[in-house]
Amino acid sequence: MLSTIERRLSATLRDARRTAARRFFVDRQTGLWRSELAWLGVRSRDHARVTAVLEETPDTRTLVLEPPRGWVPHRPGQWTRVEIELAGVRTSRCYSLSSAPHDPELRITVKRVANGRVSGRLHTLRVGDALRISPAEGQFVLPTHPVRLLLLSGGSGITPMRSMWRALLQSDAADVVIVHHARTRADVIFAAELEALATRRGFRVVVRLDDEHARPGEGGFDVGALRTAVPDLEEREVFVCGPPAMMRRVEAMGLPRLHVERFAAMPRPAADPDATEVLVTLGGHASPGGRTIAARTDGALLDQLEAAGERPASGCRMGLCRTCSCLKRSGTVRHAISGAISDAPDEIIQLCVSVPCTDVELGPIVQHAVHAAPDERASERTLDPREKLARRSAQKVDPR
């Protein structure tokens, strides 16, 4: 009881301090200098610092990070949104944390994707560089009670698995099978660790290489081989993360306890010749009065808003992370993956997987940023009067 009051009080004081700081030392200066100081090595709440760069395979590197100040330990399997600036534009991507929660440092392991904007830039980082990361998120996490597990991965999909097996090493009741697929021996990420792991009690490691094991022309993952390697498959809690083709085949097996994590963005819905044009109205837009853009009925709202110059916050871009969640005031949208229809007013939708079917009116859109600093969030409350203006002026006839 007392502690709640205390907490409230200290929160109020903190808010007051922040407001005062903003008013006395011009608004954004604090945010600006925070980023500057991060590069000078001062720890901050939203910047992690690279303390080591490890070469895992020819195209994969691990960034060892000093966590931001106040970092809440993640759960094994979770990811963080990494944000960097590309040509002046903040751009973020999700990366699974490959370190265990109890490890002293954070790790992300990044595979360089051909022409990849963010992965390419992350590969240029050096010791001492700072990068913004968000608090850990994700539902692809190790169960808290001991169970029999299968960790099934392909390529860079092994990253969340490392976090899990390192957490499992802490407990002595582990019963884990690790099946990992890679193209060649040289492409096996964490190869040495997997080798060491194979000798531990309770761990079994199977590494399958496309160039050595796969039947010619079949390439990659094979359900039959998996069943042979792990006969008690159905009794295990299965965690899978890998290339889309592999994920599809595993999902088709109908396993009872399957957990999936997807890295690669959904294939974009193909352009539909029958698609029509609809109007999407954005509430609480930076320019009072809101903004209306023309959109097509064959593409996700997120892509179309971006094409129109908007910068809605996004993360996974495939309906997982909910970074792009937005209030839909009216109109009908279709879920790009499940096909589910949302036609009721005032429903929360995810922009990245919502395809408009009719004119759509959206609420305020969260702008792109890893996570707004608390003082920014406080000032978002002031959006209200402008929203009112937006509604007022929407009724007026525009002179243009």
Add this chain to the structure above:
Amino acid sequence: MDTQSIETSGRFDPANGAVTSVVTSDATRDVTRSPMSPTTELRPAHGKSSRRLSRDEADALGRELDAIRAEVLADLGERDVAHIRAVMKAAGAASIAGRTLLHFGIDPVTFVLGTSALGLAKILENMEIGHNVMHGQYDWTGDPALRGDTYEWDIVCPGDDWRSSHNYEHHTFTNILGKDRDIGYQFLRVADEQPWELRHLAQPVTALALAVFFEWGVGMHDLRVAETTRGEQSLAELGRRSGPFLAKAGWQIAKDYVVFPLLAGPNAPRVLAGNVLANVARNLWTFSVIFCGHFPEGVRVYSEEETKDESRGEWYVRQINGSANLEGSRWMHLMTGHLSHQIEHHLFPDLPAARYPEIAPRVREICERYGQVYATGSLPTQLADVAKRIVRLSWPRRAKRAPSAAVA
């Protein structure tokens, strides 16, 4: 869906332009336009006047401007972010240096230096940073520190009031009499078309007072005090509008006139004086820049009727004819927040202002080709022009010097 209510902001989008410009046929428009009332006649600008453009010509001009806009948008990048951050850091450093000199110095030299540095910081913050960031010019970066819709600047005017009265009303209804509340800030007569009233006799003095207390004028602008006294706005509404203003003004007064002076202990009077002077210097400067942007001779006002069903191209034409530029050095442009490129700013309010000097020659060339006056002059000439105009218009009839007397 009502096509005309599609885009109600000062923001343009080529995609929308296509939608919004389908309004009325030319035949209907000509009826609403003619006969031209004398008030809508073009005034000569330094001996020249803009050619009347047909809608097709205006739209062609609009397309050329859209192309410039698209080009700049595609080119935005590192350099723009680096520029605004450098200015932010400079303003922050100048403010710290200024306050330090005022607090710890005892001699007149540090007083002058400190006050100047603080004034400089405030000017940079209000003009190049605050005004431009609040226009959303850097929203594309996704950096919360450069976000337009939450920025709060170092002036008594609350950011949200500014965003509605300036970004939306002034930029959408630029120089439309009766709709643009920035014309003479509702109490100065700056255009012949405004009816003369007795109180205008005092306007040379009121204008000077406005210059000195400009931030208060800007801050109270959106309270609509005049409208309330005329009975057009309820007292309750005035009260509602006053809340944010009083809160913001409270913070500003506390900062510059109470807390910082008190922190200086025995140096309090010196700090207070320095802060007052810095604020006044900023007020005079911003007043000058802004009045030169819209009220020198040659800039015209529009009637509500003539802009009723304006196309996107015609909207561009109105922005050109409703604004005037200032000539000067690179530093002068920076100190005005690039509002010295008022024409470019009004055409492209959401492009980073530091880009205006780069596109200005092309905009000017387009204006010349279409016979539109590209009003420009040095700060002293334009300021003198504005002063003359304010004095001249304080009298009911025009001075003999005005050759274009269409209305008497």
